[in-house]
Amino acid sequence: xxxxxxxxxxxxxxxxxxxxxxxxxxxxxxxxxxxxxxxxxxxxxxxxxxxxxxxxxxxxxxxxxxxxxxxxxxxxxxx
Numbered sequence: 291x292x293x294x295x296x297x298x299x300x301x302x303x304x305x306x307x308x309x310x311x312x313x314x315x316x317x318x319x320x321x322x323x324x325x326x327x328x329x330x331x332x333x334x335x336x337x338x339x340x341x342x343x344x345x346x347x348x349x350x351x352x353x354x355x356x357x358x359x360x361x362x363x364x365x366x367x368x369x
Contacts, residue, residue, distance in 0.1 A: 292354075292363030300329060304340030306350050311361035318362060322349035335361075 297307040306325070308318070312334035318326040319335055324346060327338040341347040354362040 291360050294363055294365050297363065298329070298332070298334065298336045300336045300338075302337055302340055304337070305364050305366050306337045306340060306354070307363050307365070308334065308336045309361050309363060310334075311359045313359050313361070315358060317356050317358070318353035321353040321356060322346065325350050326353065 292307065292309045292311065294307065294309070296309040296311070298310065298312075301307040308326070314328070314333045314335065319328060325337055325339050325341055326335045328335055341350050351364070354364055
């Protein structure tokens, strides 16, 4: 399970984030390309835009559920 204490600094503020367990598999970027990007230097994904529509929210949840190492978190605060 993702740990907010270990989330990458480049995640934008909000409920979804990627932590340091990310193995750069590309699943989240393929599933929700409007919300996840790759840090080329670090070799991991991060949330560059929080979901703004129900469709984006669903894609982020799908990415979180599909993440093979559970590196995507949802702290549910929405802030």
